[in-house]
Amino acid sequence: MSNSRLKLLRDEQLMTELAGGNHGAFKEILRRYETPCIEFCESFVRNRNSAENLAQETFLHVFRDAKRYQPVARFTTWFYKIAAGRCIIELKKRQARNA
Numbered sequence: 001m002s003n004s005r006l007k008l009l010r011d012e013q014l015m016t017e018l019a020g021g022n023h024g025a026f027k028e029i030l031r032r033y034e035t036p037c038i039e040f041c042e043s044f045v046r047n048r049n050s051a052e053n054l055a056q057e058t059f060l061h062v063f064r065d066a067k068r069y070q071p072v073a074r075f076t077t078w079f080y081k082i083a084a085g086r087c088i089i090e091l092k093k094r095q096a097r098n099a
Helices: 011-019 023-045 048-064 075-098
Strands: none
Touching: 011 023, 011 075, 023 048, 023 075, 048 075
């Protein structure tokens, strides 16, 4: 499937494509959500470098779990739940280091 065609697909459809082995679908998800994910993570952890690392972890999780993704809710609900979970873990680690 061409990149221009992938740009027309909904997020949930991209996940179906990714689960089927279309890595171009992952590139499209990354294009759509990289900056918003970094900004979301930065709002939690207040550190750009940490936010970039957390976003990378989020995308890795999306890639690895593509076959298990179930479109029962919007993709963004699932995606940002993963990102928030990563941020909470990071904040707990910081808290433990500072205790």
